Amino acid sequence: MNIVIFGATTLGRSIAEWLLNDWHEVSIIDNDALRLKGTEDQFGSIIIEGDATHQATLSLAGTSRADVFIAASDSESENMTSCQMAKELFNVKRTMCVVYSDENISLFQLLNIDSVINATAASLRFIKENLSADLIISLMDIPSSTPANLISIRIHQDSETIGKTLSDLNFPNGFSIKMIIRSGTVIENSVDKTMLRANDQVVAITDSINLDELKELFQ
Amino acid sequence: MHSDLIVGFLGDATLSDDLKEIEILDTDLFIATTNSDSINALAVQKAKLLFGVDNVICLISDVSKQKLYERLGVKIVNYSEIIIESLIHSSLEN
Numbered sequence: 001m002n003i004v005i006f007g008a009t010t011l012g013r014s015i016a017e018w019l020l021n022d023w024h025e026v027s028i029i030d031n032d033a034l035r036l037k038g039t040e041d042q043f044g045s046i047i048i049e050g051d052a053t054h055q056a057t058l059s060l061a062g063t064s065r066a067d068v069f070i071a072a073s074d075s076e077s078e079n080m081t082s083c084q085m086a087k088e089l090f091n092v093k094r095t096m097c098v099v100y101s102d103e104n105i106s107l108f109q110l111l112n113i114d115s116v117i118n119a120t121a122a123s124l125r126f127i128k129e130n131l132s133a134d135l136i137i138s139l140m141d142i143p144s145s146t147p148a149n150l151i152s153i154r155i156h157q158d159s160e161t162i163g164k165t166l167s168d169l170n171f172p173n174g175f176s177i178k179m180i181i182r183s184g185t186v187i188e189n190s191v192d193k194t195m196l197r198a199n200d201q202v203v204a205i206t207d208s209i210n211l212d213e214l215k216e217l218f219q
Numbered sequence: 220m221h222s223d224l225i226v227g228f229l230g231d232a233t234l235s236d237d238l239k240e241i242e243i244l245d246t247d248l249f250i251a252t253t254n255s256d257s258i259n260a261l262a263v264q265k266a267k268l269l270f271g272v273d274n275v276i277c278l279i280s281d282v283s284k285q286k287l288y289e290r291l292g293v294k295i296v297n298y299s300e301i302i303i304e305s306l307i308h309s310s311l312e313n
Contacts (some may be wrong), residue, residue, distance in 0.1 A: 053257055055283030077233060077257035081284070084260075088287045103234060104261070110268050111291075 001025070004066040004092075006052040006082045007073030008035040011098065011119065015070060016043060027061040030073070053081040055089060063090040072098045080104070083113045135215055139203070148174075148205055153218050155200040161218055166202075167192040169217060174207040232262040235269065243270045250276040256284060263293050 001024045005012050008030035019026050020043060028043075029052040030036050036047045050057030052073070063069060069086035071079035076099050083095040096115040097108055108116045129137050135154060142148040155161060161169060166177055180187040180194055181201040187194055196202075206214065230237035232251065243249070249266040251259035256279045263275040276294045279285065285295045 053284070054281055075257065077255065077261040080264075081257040081260055084287060085284065088290070089283070104265075107261075107265055107269055111264065 001067045002062065002065050003027075003068045003070065004029065004058070004061050004063050004086070006030075006069070006071045006079065007098075008032065008039040008047070009072055009074060012070075012072040013039055013042065015072060016046065020046075027066075029057060029061050053078050053085065055085065058082070058085060058090060063092060066090070066092050068092070068094045068096065070096045070098075076100065076104050080108055080111065080113070083108075084111060087112060135218055136211060142205065146174075146207060148207055149211075150203070150205055151211075151214075153202040153204065153214070155196050155198055155202065155218065157198045159196075159198070159218055161196050162198055163195060165193050165195050171217070172206075172213050175204060175214070176206075177202060177204040179203045233258055233265065235265065238262075238266065238270060243272065246270075246272050248272070248274040248276070250278075252278045254280075256281055260284070260288060260293075263288075264291070267292065 003019055003024055003026050005016055005026065005028045008028050012028060012030075016026050016028050016039070026046050027048055028039055028046055029048045029050060030039070031049060031051050033049065036049055040047050048057060048061040050060065052058060052071070063086055066086070069083060069092045071082045073079055079097045079099070083097045086092040087095050094114050096117060097113045098117050098119050099105060099108065100118070100120050102118065102121075105116050105118060125138065129152075135156065137152045137154075138149050139152055140150040142150060177191050178188075180191055180196075181203065182197065183199070228237075228241050230240060232238065232253075243266060246266070249263060249272045251262045253259055259277045259279060263277040266272040267275045274294070276296060277288060278296050278298055279288070280297070280299045282297055282299065285297055288295050
């Protein structure tokens, strides 16, 4: 694939590195000479110096041949503008825009940007997962007509569910258990009849509406 | 124009909360005139699409964005063009 990245940020460079290792063709645009120098030292001549919200710069980066355009600069407004230009002026099939809060997600989706990725939310998710402070962690939003969520539930040492099987518990509608992870092994068969133990990790799909009810159930 | 009709507001016009503070829902015309094309474009598209302001005007300096935003129903004022025109006029006058 041919990919144009806007932003020689730590994130932009990491995306470039991953794609180059996979033998994709990559260009990276930034207007900061120092950042570009570091990028060039690391990856060679894939850099384009200029303003990614100008048609001439996008043209120079080969955006008209790009399959994917990824905007990963620090500026949400510039990420938006460059994605809109890539889509409307260069007919790039897939545009991806990095944001750092929920503020602009719905607007950018309305503007036909194909993927809007909240970098802060993604980091927060991993930190939560590693801290294990939360009983329930959302692993992934599942896009469908009724919004669903892939979640992980950690069975706390004092949980009232220990010693019970999942079929003993009264789950809300729209909740379905896929597997239990127990000290590094995955239990996928007859999950319903498996007796829960402390520190089990239950992986399930649910409509996000029920999260509070679930928290109470697994307390 | 009377200066008491102009109300200043310190805020970020790309944030929904700040736009709500200036009663964006009752606004007839929204004009973005910062010196950043992208911030202007973000503010006017938010005003138009999220808050339903029909008339939005966006100042830009880069002509390549003009068609794109006009297609999306945003009225564009290109100040590079205006400055060049006035330079030509004044040089012709002299």
